Amino acid sequence: MSRQLIGSLLVALAIVAVTIVVVTAKLGPNAEESGEDSGKNRTEQREDNSGKGSDED
Amino acid sequence: MEDLLDTLTRGNPLAVKTVLASVMFALAIYQLILATVGYGKLRPRFLESGPAFLTHRASGDVIVVLLLVVGAMCLATGEDEDDAAFHAVTGWVLLGVVTLKVIVVRWWHGAGRLLPLLGSAVFLLLGLTWLGSAGEYLS
Numbered sequence: 001m002s003r004q005l006i007g008s009l010l011v012a013l014a015i016v017a018v019t020i021v022v023v024t025a026k027l028g029p030n031a032e033e034s035g036e037d038s039g040k041n042r043t044e045q046r047e048d049n050s051g052k053g054s055d056e057d
Numbered sequence: 058m059e060d061l062l063d064t065l066t067r068g069n070p071l072a073v074k075t076v077l078a079s080v081m082f083a084l085a086i087y088q089l090i091l092a093t094v095g096y097g098k099l100r101p102r103f104l105e106s107g108p109a110f111l112t113h114r115a116s117g118d119v120i121v122v123l124l125l126v127v128g129a130m131c132l133a134t135g136e137d138e139d140d141a142a143f144h145a146v147t148g149w150v151l152l153g154v155v156t157l158k159v160i161v162v163r164w165w166h167g168a169g170r171l172l173p174l175l176g177s178a179v180f181l182l183l184g185l186t187w188l189g190s191a192g193e194y195l196s
Contacts, residue, residue: 004108012087012116019083020076026195027072 058133070134071194074127078191081123084116085183091116092176114162120183121155128152144189151182 066073093099094109128148158175161168 001105001108004104005111008091008104008108008112009115012084012112012119015083015087016080019080023076023079023195027075 062130062133070130074130074134075191075194077123077127077130078187079195081120081127082183082187082191084120085180088113088116088120088176089180092173096173121159124152124155144186147182147186147189151179151186154178154182 062070090099091109091113094101094104095106095113097106131144131148154175158172158179161172161175
């Protein structure tokens with residue numbers, strides 16, 4: 001029973017780790033090669049956060 | 058508050074929210090499987106009902122904490138997307154249903170038969186809220 005509990009908790013941890021890796025890979029600095037849009041989104045976000053805004057609109 | 062959020066996320070609150078929301082959604086799918094095992098609808102040889110429910114509870118606690126963190130981040134950063142209203146409505150309803158589920162699990166045991174329904178509602182609302190924000194951001 002305790003082995004099953006530990007095993008199922010480890011599966012939960014693995015799910016968390018894999019999700020973080022997959023999503024970060026899609027959003028991270030290396031993701032620009034896989035999609036132009038995601039890179040554009042990040043740039044817009046940085047501009048928003050710096051308080052300078054964007055005059056593209 | 059926004060400055061604190063920017064500092065904590067190193068200027069990427071949207072990306073951090075997306076990662077945390079995706080973790081929540083992935084855990085919610087696992088929760089669904091664990092509940093199915095817990096209620097005996099699925100009987101794998103390697104997992105019994107007891108451990109499945111214990112992990113379901115632990116994983117659910119993690120989801121609640123993440124939900125509160127992401128919800129606070131959403132309120133702090135604000136949403137200026139076209140479908141922000143849909144995201145806000147599903148998010149608030151999700152918080153309400155999760156609160157009710159926690160109350161039933163911890164104190165209101167008489168309403169225990171509602172748990173499968175509440176759990177399904179939480180999963181559905183989590184999926185809709187994720188699709189309306191993180192899912193779109195990732196696509």
